[in-house]
Amino acid sequence: MTTSRRIAVLLGLAxxxxxxxxxxxxxxxxxxxxxxxDAALSVEFLKGVQAYVxxxxxxxxxxxxxxxHATPAEIEAHEQALARLIIQARSGAKQGDxxxxxxxxxxxxxxxxxxxxxxxxxxxxxxxxxxxxKVRLRCNARYPEGLPITTMPAPILGALPKLPDHVExxxxxxxxxxxxxxxxxxxxxxxxxxxx
Amino acid sequence: xxxxxxxxxxxxxxxxxxxxxLAAAPPEISPxxxxxxxxxPAQRALPLTLPNKDDAxxxxxxxxFGTGKTEQYQLxxxxxxxxxxxxxxxxxxxxxxIYGGSKPADFVKKFETPYKALLSAGVKFYASLGNHDSRQxxxxxxxxxxxxxxxxxxxxxxxxxxxxxxxxxxxxxQLQWLERELQSSREDWKIPYFHHxxxxxxxxxxxxxxxxxxxxxxxxxxxxxxxxxxxxHVYERVMPQQGITYFVVGSSGQLxxxxxxxxxxxxAYANATEQAFLAVEVSGDQMYFNAVSxxxxxxxxxxxxxxxQ
Numbered sequence: 001m002t003t004s005r006r007i008a009v010l011l012g013l014a015x016x017x018x019x020x021x022x023x024x025x026x027x028x029x030x031x032x033x034x035x036x037x038d039a040a041l042s043v044e045f046l047k048g049v050q051a052y053v054x055x056x057x058x059x060x061x062x063x064x065x066x067x068x069h070a071t072p073a074e075i076e077a078h079e080q081a082l083a084r085l086i087i088q089a090r091s092g093a094k095q096g097d098x099x100x101x102x103x104x105x106x107x108x109x110x111x112x113x114x115x116x117x118x119x120x121x122x123x124x125x126x127x128x129x130x131x132x133x134k135v136r137l138r139c140n141a142r143y144p145e146g147l148p149i150t151t152m153p154a155p156i157l158g159a160l161p162k163l164p165d166h167v168e169x170x171x172x173x174x175x176x177x178x179x180x181x182x183x184x185x186x187x188x189x190x191x192x193x194x195x196x
Numbered sequence: 197x198x199x200x201x202x203x204x205x206x207x208x209x210x211x212x213x214x215x216x217x218l219a220a221a222p223p224e225i226s227p228x229x230x231x232x233x234x235x236x237p238a239q240r241a242l243p244l245t246l247p248n249k250d251d252a253x254x255x256x257x258x259x260x261f262g263t264g265k266t267e268q269y270q271l272x273x274x275x276x277x278x279x280x281x282x283x284x285x286x287x288x289x290x291x292x293x294i295y296g297g298s299k300p301a302d303f304v305k306k307f308e309t310p311y312k313a314l315l316s317a318g319v320k321f322y323a324s325l326g327n328h329d330s331r332q333x334x335x336x337x338x339x340x341x342x343x344x345x346x347x348x349x350x351x352x353x354x355x356x357x358x359x360x361x362x363x364x365x366x367x368x369x370q371l372q373w374l375e376r377e378l379q380s381s382r383e384d385w386k387i388p389y390f391h392h393x394x395x396x397x398x399x400x401x402x403x404x405x406x407x408x409x410x411x412x413x414x415x416x417x418x419x420x421x422x423x424x425x426x427x428x429h430v431y432e433r434v435m436p437q438q439g440i441t442y443f444v445v446g447s448s449g450q451l452x453x454x455x456x457x458x459x460x461x462x463x464a465y466a467n468a469t470e471q472a473f474l475a476v477e478v479s480g481d482q483m484y485f486n487a488v489s490x491x492x493x494x495x496x497x498x499x500x501x502x503x504x505q
Contacts, residue, residue: 068343072302119406148327149364151392152364152367154407155406
């Protein structure tokens, strides 16, 4: 092939290459806003949780410290005193305060993505087998005494924003609960967290 | 769920030979009883088949026990009997330590009283948490968890390190911690224990496949030989899976009679007729075990050779 012919071929391919580049760029453009939006939602969500944790710590500091190796009576007394203070300080708390609508939608997407994945069926099975089901929950109230907790499979926890120490995600029925494990308080919860 | 059957391999052959040899030489008798009155055979020596060497690490394993019912107390008495012959110094728990709430009275009725003889004798309990346990149990002094829901500790004898996991919450932080700890552990024996079984023929729950996927590669990679779990209310020893022997010891209180799926194909031995716990002895590269029932029978026994990498 002569040099002029090579140039002609390259020139002929150029529009196709341009279109492909533009398409690729377009895909990236489509993905970017979602990623950024989700990251922003994660930050917004964790900001709320951190504010809760700060309140928890501030109130806990007003109590006599729980011994590192405690008796059951000391554990119970501390837990109940802390719960009372938090309930009082958050007396106006309502469902959705820590999990506003956009955050809920984001968390549903994250959970749904895992459950639609290749191990989705066994992950759902693992969540459901210890699931206490339809139990009444109230925001800023104690997690029901003696109620078992669900297992939180690693892929689900890997897909959700990382929570600070002493705050956990748990499923109760199809609700996702934010649980303060030191006060045993339901910080907030969202419904329809387990998409069909 | 069908899981392919694997050949039992050398470990089980060693088990059978060891049981046969050890059964011929019962250990010295020193019966002692505390707590509730045990049945008549209590005055006789238990037919343990453990070598009971002076320098061995001796420990117990129990799970799903905290009911406060008579059967739990009776097994507690058998534990004390076992200890009078086989002086184990620590007990690990595979969760569901206190059922139905964590009031101070629950700790007394479902833990401190049934195991009073062991606690008085200085046996240290190292708990892991089950799905019925309040996370606050981690602060309870007698569970020795130092406020942590997962932790590791070195055994007082032999080259053994235990890893107590919080299997209901395997978040990336815990998994990274586990890998770091397994990797840096220089002990010959690395023994993980936790609530949810990776392999189980219990009909109620069965094997937890997502947890198996998360944990088994780490156990493989870092030379684990034995894993203890509970959750299913049965006793089961699983045939070695890629060299690792899995035990289900969810049988120490809340028994689910007859709840065994015989079709899993991986059971080496299973029992769902009587409450039971495990007495274990580690000596060098061998781990000997006896599963002892509420009526004082040794329902399963053997020896496992340490997996070397």
